[in-house]
Amino acid sequence: MEIKENNRFSSISSPLMSSSSMAILLVVLCFVFNDPNAAFAVGPGASFIPKDNFLIDCGANKELGALPDGRLFQTDEQSEQYLEANDHLVAAATPETKAPSPVDLTARVFLHEATYIFQMAEPGWHWLRLHFLPVKSNDFDLLQAKFSVVTEKYVLLHSFNLNNDSTFVLKEFLLNITEPKLSITFFPLKNSAAFINAIEVVSAPMDLIADSNMELSPVGTIEGLTKYAFQTLYRLNMGGPIITPRNDTIGRTWETDEIYRTPKAAGRSVIVETNSIKYQDGLEEIGMLIAPPSVYASAVQMGEAHTSVPNFNVTWKLEADPSFGYLIRFHFCDIVSKALNNLYFNVYVNGKPAITNLDLSHKLGSLATAYYKDVVVNASLMVGGLTVQIGPANVEMGDTNAILNGLEVLKISNSVNSLDGEFGVDGKSTNGSSRGTVAAVGFAMMFGAFVGLGAMVMKWHKRPQDWQKRNSFSSWLLPVHAGDSSFMSKSSYGSHKTNTGLGLGRLFSLAELQEATKNFDPNSIIGVGGFGNVYIGVIDEGTKVAVKRGNAQSEQGITEFQTEIHMLSKLRHRHLVSLIGYCDENSEMILVYEFMSNGPFRDHLYGKDVTPLSWKQRLEICIGAARGLHYLHTGTAQGIIHRDVKTTNILLDESFTAKVADFGLSKDAAMGQGHVSTAVKGSFGYLDPEYFRRQQLTEKSDVYSFGVVLLEALCARPAINPSLPREQVNLADWAMQCKRKGCLEKIMDPLLVGATNPESMTKLAKAAEKCLAEHGVDRPSMGDVLWNLEYALQLQESFSQGKGEDESTVASVAAVAPATSVDASTNAPNSIERPVVQVEQSRQPVEVEDVDDDSGSSMFAHFSNLNGR
Incomplete structure (x- = not known):
């Protein structure tokens, strides 16, 4: 924490506050206790004895x-x-x-x-x-x-x-x-x-910093925060006056936000009486220690709140060292709304969505109730300092407004336990070297500038044969056990070099992929994720491919690349993505897949102007995806849990054959255990509530997510649609309510009415219900789900043949749409029975490949505002 004149929590070079503010701060820059047994106290229940x-x-x-x-x-x-x-x-x-x-x-x-x-x-x-x-x-x-x-x-x-x-x-x-x-x-x-x-x-209070918190990039959960040290850079009371140590619950000073708000007119202050502020039931004491009521009694809201078409966010710009990560604590309290469920807004950090569609009254059950949220931002996002923004959510309900009551920014110590500079107490640097090593390297570089250049020219042709392998990303990123790569022979994609030993297929040069994508033309982008961009490219005189280019600055990208390569190198199935090849030239990390011309399953259900799918096609696509997931769960010795099953990760080729895509979040099932203990990751609306509560991932977590996919196929609407009435926002909850009331047909896709065998629809709905059971032990296996879907298809085919209907559908190519994701949970019921009828198992959809539009690991991303029919 730094004070420059009166600017207590700004960096040394931050702008100065007004002279009047300085005079106030110079008087009150002190704390409130006079002996080791003194207590900070502001209001009932808020006391702390250091x-x-x-x-x-x-x-x-x-x-x-x-x-x-x-x-x-x-x-x-x-x-x-x-x-x-x-x-x-x-x-x-x-x-x-x-x-x-x-x-x-x-x-x-x-x-x-x-x-x-x-x-x-x-x-x-x-x-x-x-x-x-x-x-x-x-x-x-x-x-x-x-x-x-x-x-x-x-x-x-x-x-x-x-x-x-x-x-x-x-x-x-x-x-x-x-x-x-x-x-x-x-x-x-x-x-x-x-x-x-x-x-x-x-x-300080033990509960001041939690050990586990949300990380913005890579999106997920970061553990072990209690092992780090922190330095306070900013502590801001938005929209209100300076809060002195005498008025804080644990002796802190909160400065005003105006000097950081740009422009000031973008936001305006709102202040209420502190006695109107409430804390969550049972959390009053710790809540008041986190921040006093005076922080929550003031806020900054949009300067033009309640306008019909706002085109701005309220922005705060703060200086920060880009070499470090930061813990950012947001304080919220809805003191502007007159009624519940009327304020939805987003929060961004350095342009990245940190909190989306925040509805405080729904989360807390009342207005004027204190709430805070921590977000960890690593150094990869800190180029250019720190920018915090709030803006209205893209939903068709409530006020067009956004608020922020308080903001704290704490620098996090780096990998060598330093809060200033790259060296630790023991002299080790963040890159693993010591101070002596750095000095020696500096001398060696100068010496090598003269000696090394000539030696490089003379010796370059004598480099070891495995130099390329040892210095490529594949040498450290790829798994030791590679799968069979015979599916990608030279005859398949031209007479180019292949890397059959690694199971990655063809080794592309960077020049080839630059030519294929028109030098990675932004107009060729068909998807964006934490790893980087996905481009459509053309190789070998006309073969379309999807090129996933990793972002070297993204930790999320490296992790997802490693996981995806690990999975794809040992998996081969016609309903899973297939890899054509890769490129690791010039430190690039690029994977090349077969192009999926019909894009994600979701695009053909809602949100895109394409020819709708028939009921039979939807069933065949669900069956293909179920086969892929069933293979994941049972086709390897350990079994693999996908962890991000959703309609955007089921891709369709020109024949509408389904393939499961995006293995960036996948996990090997634990040998001899029923679950994998891991941080919760997934997509809002699809997340297994048991996994969310217990942080124990099982194959039944994929089954739950697939149950939501089945409902999307039936109802042609998103898993989450915030623009609908509250009870209808979550598809899984709403559909199961309707099914229990016997009116499920009222929310099914109107285009299916009259063309669907009621028994077939009922069979799929019952399978979905069993998948959505609240407890994993009550859910069916993917094999059981597949069996029931095959039976539903057989019922539909018999129905269609009896009516003499032609179910052929002309599919249109759909652009890949951004995936929506957040973190949440849903509720559901019980188990499934196999049908007595024997089902024909010979139907095997063709091959397809994926480039998912957006990695499902983005737990907090914009909603796409897609509406069902």
Whole structure:
């Protein structure tokens, strides 16, 4: 945490607040307790007693007594346990020096390494606040001081310097201390000094930071946050005044948001009485410690709220180091709505959807109720600083408005436990090298510039034969056990080099794929995902292919590439995607698939202007997808769980043959276990509620998702449609309600009425109902589902033959549509029985290939606003 003059939580180079704000802040930059047993308290139920409460006035020769806010600072010489230093100096402020507190008017100066040691009363989260004000020193100009500050585990400041700025700076850190003592060591750089005006080490609530949280990119859940250290960069009270430590529940300061809002007119403030703010039942105490009512009693809403066609978002721009990841905490409280279910809005971080279609009153059951949401953003998204935006959701209901009540931004320590710079306490850098190694590499690079160039020219032709393999992405990304690649012989796709040993088929050159995609022309993009873009290309004089080009900057892309290659290299089935080849030239990560001319199944059910599918075609497509999933579950020794079954991941070729696509989230089933324990990932509306609750993934999770697919085929509407009345938003819930009431035919696709055998429709609906059972043990296997679908098809064929109908359908090529995804759960019922009738099993759809439009791992993405017929 940094203070530049009065700007307490901004970075050093952030804009300054007004002089009036500075005057207020200088008076109140203090905390509210005066002894280790004091408690922060604001309102009923909100009290916190810090067991560790070390307040050190560094460099002072006598105790100042209680400050106006009641706190009592000790000098650093009152107890020898605090300071260990061979030599140290004292600096004091001149009379005209402005300081937020009297404790900042003196400083301890170190010319050599010095350590403060604090004995901890309890482990857990602790605030560490370091005060810096370059007061007058006869021995050293503190404006020129340059030093580092570390604990036993974390680098807090590296080569820190005030850059000739004489204003006060406060650095605030949040550390999870697990050892019985905390050591804070100051290291002056060569020919320099270190200094400190005051130190605060204070216990923080254990529930302040959860161990598991949502990560924005790659989208999913990040675990182990309690193992990291944090530095507070911003703590903003949106739309309201400064909140002082005296008025906060655990002694924090919240500054106003106006200087970060661009333009200011884009948002306007709304403020209500603090006594109108409520917290969720049973969570009042921790809720008030997360943020006081005064944060939730003010908000920024859209400056032109309630306009019919808004074309803007409210934006805040914040400076941030792009080398680090950040935990961003959003605070919400609906103090603008007059009725429930009237406010839907989205939140974006650096252009990425972080929260979509947020309906606070539905989530909380009431208005004016506090709610917060944490999002972790890694360094790959931090280029250009940090931008936070709110805007109205794309739904046809409620007010056209968006709100934000509070915002906190905390920097997360990197892989070497540093919060400043790339080196850890042990000298290791984030790339695995040490400081000595870096220096040696620098010398070697200079030497190699002269010697190496000539050697490269002379020796290049003698490089090892396996050089390409050892230096390609496939050498570290591909699985050891590759599958059979005979399906992709030279005769199939020209006389080009193949890589049969890896099971990846043809090895394309980058030039070939550039030519095939017109140099990756943006107009050739047919899909976008966390991995990068998917392009349509033409190879070998007319063969269309789908080219999935990985984004080297995306961790999500690397993970999904690794998973997809791992799966495709050992799977071969006519109803699963097939790989044509790959390219790993110039650090590119590109996979080439067969082009699926008819796109996703969803496009032919709703949302696209294409010829609708007959009931028979829908059944055949569902059967093909079921066969693919059944093979996944049973065709390998371990079994594979797809984890993202949905209509956008079932692709259709020119013959409308179905193939299951996108294995970026797939998991091997655990040998000898009934489940895989893993973070919840999937798509909103398809997510198995049991998996969501227990974080235990099973094959029955795919069965649940496939049940939703069956309902989409029947009803021709999305799994989630926020524009519908609440009880109809979730297709699985709504369809099962209708089925129990005996009126399922009222919500089926009107185009199927009269052309569908009622028994066939009932058979599919019953299969869907069994798939959607709330408990996995009550759901059928994919083999049972397949059996029932085959039976439903047989019933429909008999019905059609009896009526003499021609069910041929002319299919149109549909562009791949963006997938919608979020995280949620649904409810459902029981088990399935096999039909007595023997079913013809010889029908085997043809081959098809996929390039999914958008990876299903995006748990928070825009809704496509697709409406059913």
